[in-house]
Amino acid sequence: MGRKDILLCAAFAVALPAGQLMFKWAAAYDATLTGPLPLRVVRNLPLMGAFGWYGLTALVWFYILTRVPLSQAYPFSIFGSALVPIAAWLIFREPMNWQMAAGFALMFAGLVVITRAQA
Incomplete structure (x- = not known):
């Protein structure tokens, strides 16, 4: 996997938690709306x-997969998922404990091992 592919995969990994944060904001905004769920969904601009x-x-994921084997790209997706609890802790002040932090560190170490093995 070349440098450009690693950068694309890393950008995708960061884009995933950004999307999750947007859904969290949309859920908070939904609490300010009234009416039945279908009407709230249509009026929820953060959700859109x-x-x-x-x-x-x-x-972007489709484009990555035209260039990179899934077995090499997917660990970045997992890393992106690992960023979600960290972002939730930083932005929404959701609880974080040492087990979550240790799990994140292990996932990051695994990503480093996989990307170095592909170089």
Whole structure:
């Protein structure tokens, strides 16, 4: 995997938690709306933004997979998922404990091992 591919995969890994944060903001905004769920969904602009973001990230993922084998790209997706609890802790002040931090460190170490093995 070349440097450009690693950068693309890393950008995708950061885009995933950004989308999750957008969904969290949309959920908080939903609490300010009234009416039945279908009406709230249509009026929830942060939710529409989150859907759009996920559509864009799906296109980026598709592009990555045209260049990189899934077995090499997927660890970045896992790393992106690991960033979600950290972002939730930093932005929404959600609880974080040492087990979560240790798990994140292990996932990051695994990503480093995999990317170095592919170089």
